[in-house]
Amino acid sequence: MKSLRKFLDRIKPNFEKGGKYQKFRSTFDAFETFLFVPDKVTTVGSHIRDSIDMKRTMTIVIISLLPCLLFGMYNAGYQHFLSTGQAITFWPVFWFGFIKVLPIIVVSYVTGLGIEFIFAQVRGHEVNEGFLVTGMLIPLVMPVDVPLWTVAISTAFAVVIGKEVFGGTGMNILNPALTARAFLFFAYPGDMTGDKVWIAGLGDGKNIIDGFSGATPLGNLATSTGNPMPHDLDAFLGFIPGSIGETSKLAILIGAAILLYSGIGSWKIILSTFAGGLLMSLIFNLAGANEYMNLPAYKHFLYGGFMFGAVFMATDPVTAAQTEKGKWIYGLLTGMLAILIRVLNPAYPEGMMLAILLMNVFAPLIDYYVLESNVKSRLKRARRAESLQGATKM
Amino acid sequence: MPQVFKITKGLNINLAGKPEKLFGKSGTPELYALKPADFPGLIPRLEVKEGSMVKAGTTLFSDKSRPEICYTSPVSGTVAAINRGERRVVLEVVVKPGTTIEYESFKVDNPMTLSRAEIIKVLLKSGLWPSIRQRPYNIVANPADQPKSVFIPAFDTAPLAPDYDFIVQGSEGEFQSGIDALSRLTSGKVHVNINQNSQSTAFTQVKNAQVNYFSGPHPAGNASVHIRQIDAIGKGDIVWVVYPQDVISIGRLFSKGIYDASRLIALTGSEVLNPRYYRIITGASVKSLVDGNVQKSDHRYISGNPLTGTRVNHSGYIGFYDSQFTVIPEGRHSEFLGWALPGFNKYSFYRLFWSWLSPKREYALDTNLNGGQRAFVLTGIYEKVFPLDIYPMQLLKAIIAEDIDQMEQLGIYEIAEEDFALCEFVDASKTEMQVLVRKGMDLMKKEMS
Numbered sequence: 001m002k003s004l005r006k007f008l009d010r011i012k013p014n015f016e017k018g019g020k021y022q023k024f025r026s027t028f029d030a031f032e033t034f035l036f037v038p039d040k041v042t043t044v045g046s047h048i049r050d051s052i053d054m055k056r057t058m059t060i061v062i063i064s065l066l067p068c069l070l071f072g073m074y075n076a077g078y079q080h081f082l083s084t085g086q087a088i089t090f091w092p093v094f095w096f097g098f099i100k101v102l103p104i105i106v107v108s109y110v111t112g113l114g115i116e117f118i119f120a121q122v123r124g125h126e127v128n129e130g131f132l133v134t135g136m137l138i139p140l141v142m143p144v145d146v147p148l149w150t151v152a153i154s155t156a157f158a159v160v161i162g163k164e165v166f167g168g169t170g171m172n173i174l175n176p177a178l179t180a181r182a183f184l185f186f187a188y189p190g191d192m193t194g195d196k197v198w199i200a201g202l203g204d205g206k207n208i209i210d211g212f213s214g215a216t217p218l219g220n221l222a223t224s225t226g227n228p229m230p231h232d233l234d235a236f237l238g239f240i241p242g243s244i245g246e247t248s249k250l251a252i253l254i255g256a257a258i259l260l261y262s263g264i265g266s267w268k269i270i271l272s273t274f275a276g277g278l279l280m281s282l283i284f285n286l287a288g289a290n291e292y293m294n295l296p297a298y299k300h301f302l303y304g305g306f307m308f309g310a311v312f313m314a315t316d317p318v319t320a321a322q323t324e325k326g327k328w329i330y331g332l333l334t335g336m337l338a339i340l341i342r343v344l345n346p347a348y349p350e351g352m353m354l355a356i357l358l359m360n361v362f363a364p365l366i367d368y369y370v371l372e373s374n375v376k377s378r379l380k381r382a383r384r385a386e387s388l389q390g391a392t393k394m
Numbered sequence: 395m396p397q398v399f400k401i402t403k404g405l406n407i408n409l410a411g412k413p414e415k416l417f418g419k420s421g422t423p424e425l426y427a428l429k430p431a432d433f434p435g436l437i438p439r440l441e442v443k444e445g446s447m448v449k450a451g452t453t454l455f456s457d458k459s460r461p462e463i464c465y466t467s468p469v470s471g472t473v474a475a476i477n478r479g480e481r482r483v484v485l486e487v488v489v490k491p492g493t494t495i496e497y498e499s500f501k502v503d504n505p506m507t508l509s510r511a512e513i514i515k516v517l518l519k520s521g522l523w524p525s526i527r528q529r530p531y532n533i534v535a536n537p538a539d540q541p542k543s544v545f546i547p548a549f550d551t552a553p554l555a556p557d558y559d560f561i562v563q564g565s566e567g568e569f570q571s572g573i574d575a576l577s578r579l580t581s582g583k584v585h586v587n588i589n590q591n592s593q594s595t596a597f598t599q600v601k602n603a604q605v606n607y608f609s610g611p612h613p614a615g616n617a618s619v620h621i622r623q624i625d626a627i628g629k630g631d632i633v634w635v636v637y638p639q640d641v642i643s644i645g646r647l648f649s650k651g652i653y654d655a656s657r658l659i660a661l662t663g664s665e666v667l668n669p670r671y672y673r674i675i676t677g678a679s680v681k682s683l684v685d686g687n688v689q690k691s692d693h694r695y696i697s698g699n700p701l702t703g704t705r706v707n708h709s710g711y712i713g714f715y716d717s718q719f720t721v722i723p724e725g726r727h728s729e730f731l732g733w734a735l736p737g738f739n740k741y742s743f744y745r746l747f748w749s750w751l752s753p754k755r756e757y758a759l760d761t762n763l764n765g766g767q768r769a770f771v772l773t774g775i776y777e778k779v780f781p782l783d784i785y786p787m788q789l790l791k792a793i794i795a796e797d798i799d800q801m802e803q804l805g806i807y808e809i810a811e812e813d814f815a816l817c818e819f820v821d822a823s824k825t826e827m828q829v830l831v832r833k834g835m836d837l838m839k840k841e842m843s
Contacts, residue, residue: 033766036728037762040766041725041763044828045818047696047722048407049819050742050821051737052820056822057771059734128769170770263744263775317772317773327774374804375803380628381628386630
C-alpha cells in the first residue's frame with residue numbers, strides 16, 4: 001500500500017492548482033479519497049471527530065440493499081423459468097438473473113457517476129457519495145425487462161433535474177431514485193407497467209406456457225382479472241413478479257435491521273409509514289366496496305413496493321422530514337397515501353412511488369409547522385420575560 | 395435528596411488519559427500571557443508598553459468599547475512582548491515574572507456589607523470581571539446589566555474533564571465568599587449546579603445560593619442545559635455564568651484584596667505520562683506544564699477539553715478560562731480504504747464499526763477529521779446529543795443563510811459554542827459547527843446593538 005500512496009503523492013501535484021491536469025482535480029480527489037481516508041486534521045472546533053464519514057454511511061446503506069439485490073437476481077431467473085415451464089437448479093437460475101440485472105446496475109452507475117463527476121469538476125467540489133446509494137436503488141425499482149437506454153435516460157434525468165440543479169446531495173427535494181422511476185413511469189409507460197414487463201422474456205413471448213400471466217398481485221387486484229393470488233409465504237419470501245428489489249419482504253427486513261441497528265435509518269419513519277398503511281387499509285376494509293378495498297392490511301405490505309419504499313425510500317434523510325416530530329407525520333401520511341392511491345386510483349395499481357414523491361414535496365412544509373410550534377413556545381417565553389421586566393421597572 | 399434534573403440525551407466519549415486525583419509538580423513558567431482572543435468580540439486597548447513594570451492585577455489592556463472592563467496581569471514582572479498577528483491584531487501580551495509575586499491591592503470588605511456598585515467596581519478594576527460571562531452571545535458580561543440569575547456550572551461532563559469536587563477541596567471559604575459577592579449582583583438567585591453524586595461541602599452546603607442536582611451524560615454539565623432546565627431565557631433576558639475556580643478567585647479578592655490568579659488545572663489526554671492536577675497561574679506557558687510529561691511525537695496541545703478547547707502551540711500559553719489542558723496525538727495519517735475496514739479500534743457514536751463490540755474500552759482519539767466535508771445529509775442524529783429544545787440543524791442553516799429573524803426564532807440567545815461540540819463530533823458531514831455558532835452570535839449581537 002505504501003507504494004500506491006507514494007505513487008499518488010508523486011502524481012498529486014499535477015492535479016493541484018497550476019498543475020498539468022488541474023481540470024481533473026475532483027476526479028483525482030474522488031479516487032484518492034476512495035483509496036485512502038485523507039490525512040486531513042481538525043483545524044477549528046472539536047479536535048476529535050467520530051470515525052463516521054459519508055463514504056462509510058453510504059457503504060452501510062449499500063450493504064443493507066445487498067439481500068434485496070441478490071434475491072432480486074435469483075427471482076429474475078426464477079420467474080423467467082417459471083414462465084417457460086423449465087425446471088432448473090439453483091445456480092443457472094441465479095446466473096440467468098445475474099446476467100439480466102447486472103447491465104441495469106452498470107448502466108445506472110456509469111450514467112449517474114459520470115454526471116456526478118462532471119458536476120463536481122465544474123463546481124470544484126469533492127464528488128458526493130450520495131449517488132452510490134441512488135445508483136443501486138434505481139435498478140432495484142425497475143422491472144427486469146426494462147430497456148437499458150431508458151435506464152440511462154431516466155438516471156440522467158434524476159441526477160440532473162432531481163439533484164444537481166438543487167446543488168447536489170443534501171440539497172435535493174425529491175428522492176433521486178424515485179425521480180428516475182417516475183420519469184420512466186410517465187415517459188415510457190409501456191416499459192414500466194402492464195403484465196409483460198415484470199418477467200424477463202415475457203415481452204418477446206417465446207416459449208411461454210399457454211395462459212401464463214406475468215401480472216403482479218397488485219395488477220391482478222386493480223384489473224380484477226380473477227387470476228390466482230400468490231400464497232402469503234411466497235409473497236413474503238419474494239417469489240412473485242415485481243420490480244427487481246421489491247419482491248422479497250424477508251430481504252427487505254434484513255436490510256431494515258441493518259439500517260436501524262447502525263443508526264442510519266429512521267425507525268420513526270419506517271414505523272409510522274407502516275402505521276399509516278395499516279390505518280388506511282383498515283378504513284378501506286370498513287368501506288369494503290370491492291375486492292381491493294377488502295384486501296387485509298398485511299397483504300398490502302406483502303404485495304408491491306410498500307415495504308421497499310418504507311424502508312429504503314421514505315427514509316432518505318435528505319428528502320424526508322428533517323425534524324423528529326415531522327418524521328412521524330411524514331411517515332404516517334406516506335403510508336396512508338400509498339394505500340389510498342393503490343385502492344382508489346384505477347390507473348395505477350401501485351401507489352408507493354407517488355406517495356413518497358408527494359410527501360417529499362410536503363416534507364419541508366411539515367418541518368415548517370414543527371419549527372413554528374418551537375418558535376411559538378420561545379416567543380411565549382420572550383413575552384413573559386418582557387412583562388416581568390416591565391413589572392420590575394414599575 | 396431534592397429534585398434531580400435527569401438529562402438523557404448526550405454522549406460520554408470514553409477517552410484515555412483521565413486525570414488522577416493527585417497533585418503533580420510542574421516546571422516554573424518563564425513567561426505568562428494574556429490573550430485577547432480568549433474573549434470573543436473584544437478589541438483591546440493596550441495600557442502597557444514593552445518593558446512596563448506590572449504587578450498582579452495591573453491592567454494590561456482594556457476593552458475599547460467598554461473601557462471600564464480591565465484585563466489585568468496574572469503575575470508581577472515586566473511586559474516582555476506584545477505579539478501581534480495579521481493586521482496588527484494583538485495576539486498576546488507576554489509578562490516575564492519576577493522572583494516573587496507582588497500584588498496590586500484593592501480596597502475590599504465582606505461582600506455582604508458592600509453595595510452592588512462597589513462590588514462591580516472592584517471586580518472591574520481587579521481584572522476578575524471578564525470571568526463573568528453572559529447569555530446571550532456567551533461574551534464577557536456587561537456591568538450595566540442586571541442579570542435575572544447567575545449560574546455556576548460546578549461539574550464538568552466533557553471528555554477527560556476535571557472534577558470540581560476535587561478542585562474546590564480546601565477552598566470552601568473562598569468559594570462561599572465568591573458566591574456571596576455574586577449573589578449581590580443579580581435580582582434573582584445564584585444557582586450552583588452540581589452532579590447528583592457530589593460530596594463536596596463547598597457545593598452542597600453553600601449559602602446565598604440555590605443548589606441544583608443534575609445527572610446524565612455530557613453535555614449535562616453545560617451551562618446552557620442548566621439554564622434551560624432552571625431559569626430558561628427568552629429574548630431580552632440576561633443570565634450570567636461563572637465557573638467554580640473563578641468564583642474562588644473572586645472570593646480571594648474579597649477576603650485578601652488581591653488578584654490571585656492561581657488555579658488548579660487538570661493535565662489530561664492519552665499523550666500525557668502523568669495525567670493529574672497541577673497548580674498553576676492563569677496564562678502560564680504551555681512548556682512549563684507539559685515538558686517532561688508527554689510522550690515524544692507529534693502532538694495537539696489543547697487549552698481546554700478535546701471537544702471545545704483552543705489549539706495552542708508548544709510555545710503558547712494556557713487560556714484565561716481553562717481548568718483543563720489536553721494533549722492528544724495529531725492525526726496526519728492516511729489510511730488505505732479506511733472507510734471500508736471493519737474498524738475494531740474506531741470510535742463511533744453509530745454502530746458502523748465493529749468497535750461496538752467493546753463498549754467499555756478507552757480510546758486514544760487523534761485529530762484526524764476522518765472524512766471530507768459535505769452538505770448536511772443525515773438527520774435526527776444531532777438531536778440525540780443535544781438536550782435543549784432547539785433544532786440544531788435548522789438553527790445552523792439559519793446561521794449559514796445569515797437569516798437574523800430565523801436565528802432569533804430558533805433560539806440563538808440560549809446557546810454557546812460548546813453546546814454544538816457533540817453535534818460537531820458525531821457529524822458525518824464534518825461541518826464546522828462551533829465556528830458557525832460563534833459567527834451567528836457575533837452577527838446577532840451586531841444586529842441588536
